[in-house]
């Protein structure tokens with residue numbers, strides 16, 4: 001499909017590089033020059049190239065080999081994979097690789113390590129005060145274009161969150177705050193908020209932080225990209241710093257660690273991201289934040305843990321493994337946060353979570369503080385979740401008129417065999433329209449497909465046609481997944497083809513377009529997928545390819561789009577009318593939940609016994625909440 005735009009890309013060179021870039025880890029010794037860009041012959045083997053070292057191994061490599069004095073940088077042009085070279089050629093530059101070589105180093109925790117804002121008994125505890133240098137978690141941010149960073153966090157669109165309806169139900173709901181200065185997070189955390197360039201709290205932060213700081217359990221539902229990570233991290237960090245020093249924890253160097261807070265998330269990449277964020281928020285507090293997740297060498301993670309763990313971020317599988325080896329005890333956990341909580345309690349994860357939370361040594365609900373966060377909370381999951389909570393507050397932030405208006409949603413009727421050419425048209429169009437991505441590069445496009453094979457096949461096809469693409473899915477090695485994400489994030493490879501493994505939580509600035517090449521079966525999955533754009537007050541575009549195979553989603557999709565003030569095509573409305581039997585997936589209420597869904601305890605207190613919903617603030621009835629417009633309430 002020739003065009004001025006594709007011509008300018010020297011597509012044959014790009015496609016060749018793309019082809020080379022394919023699953024290189026599987027073909028380490030192959031001939032890099034065996035290039036075919038005709039699209040008709042099998043993809044050539046990948047070239048041999050310098051082994052990629054993921055971030056979590058770089059330090060180990062440094063420590064283990066004096067001959068490697070600098071941390072391994074994200075590949076530059078000289079060392080980049082062909083796939084990245086393709087991105088560079090296509091995107092007009094290779095500056096996307098953020099050098100980590102100049103990673104900054106923070107001051108020693110020294111005697112100030114562990115000092116709480118109001119409780120100096122923390123000093124002298126383990127942590128950075130032990131003489132280790134705390135790496136500066138803001139180093140990468142500092143390297144980023146400062147203007148860009150400011151735009152991200154203080155852009156005018158952030159005001160779009162101001163009018164969001166909020167519902168909080170439960171007994172004695174603490175009132176919200178307006179500014180970070182009104183709440184005692186402690187001087188270190190306040191300083192870190194400034195370093196993050198957060199000028200004012202987002203609505204979910206305004207409401208959730210006081211609830212958690214008051215010691216209450218919380219189930220919070222707020223839009224994608226609205227700052228939920230900080231909403232659960234700040235109270236955890238401040239709570240630990242303000243709380244009593246831990247008792248009964250073994251001395252440093254012990255093989256079993258006793259974290260005070262546990263943050264669980266469903267994917268490795270999301271856990272890594274939460275870890276990065278939490279380290280920023282806890283910088284110079286003396287608190288140790290450690291992440292453990294599958295697919296990466298356990299020894300390295302064990303070494304990290306041996307240096308002390310106060311806040312443990314984990315995926316359930318690796319955590320279970322470490323608990324079985326008696327390397328982690330949850331007996332001292334004061335704070336438990338489940339990010340993407342509805343996913344964590346969905347069929348796939350629920351038994352594992354139940355085991356971790358209920359059958360090991362974690363203090364019971366009521367003895368610990370529990371926070372559940374997600375953008376979606378189906379009722380049956382809320383019902384399940386109450387087992388993990390004690391006298392909790394349900395918080396729902398946003399629905400109509402909320403930040404999701406920032407995502408323009410479009411639905412195109414596309415038969416399966418036409419999807420690829422439609423995709424090509426969309427990408428051509430957005431590039432010819434001059435959409436801008438990172439530092440003048442092409443905008444980032446995230447394409448969701450249903451299967452891992454489908455992801456590989458589409459990535460291959462895109463590359464063959466001159467579109468630098470990479471892919472992330474469960475069959476790729478962890479190294480490949482991380483490399484793909486980094487290459488996409490930096491703009492070196494501006495198209496990422498993904499399965500649902502990338503649907504939740506990932507915060508990738510400058511994703512301007514999410515394309516549902518294959519629609520999910522569940523409307524909540526759709527909500528999370530499109531939420532990869534339009535984050536932190538910025539606008540975004542989401543396009544879905546719809547055909548007869550997606551008929552069961554029509555009703556929920558129409559409702560969702562109408563709630564978000566989107567233009568719904570007539571043909572989709574007709575589909576929805578014809579298929580008004582529900583859909584939305586997974587046997588849940590048709591259409592699943594909504595961001596800003598209702599507290600299920602208000603549905604007649606089924607199974608709850610006690611009286612709830614008496615307190616709270618904000619609208620508490622049909623004036624808002626998913627029920628207002630829903631076809632089912």
Ligand SMILES: Nc1ncnc2c1ncn2[C@@H]1O[C@H](COP(=O)(O)OP(=O)(O)OP(=O)(O)O)[C@@H](O)[C@H]1O
Pocket residue numbers: 152153154197198199200201202205222223224225226227228229230374375504505506507531532535536
């Ligand atoms: N108070 C704030 N001011 C400015 N930016 C903020 C603020 N709080 C969070 N952010 C930024 O907003 C972005 C989205 O935050 P975050 O990833 O926590 O969203 P989320 O609600 O967890 O989204 P998702 O539902 O997709 O997981 C991040 O880049 C974060 O740094």
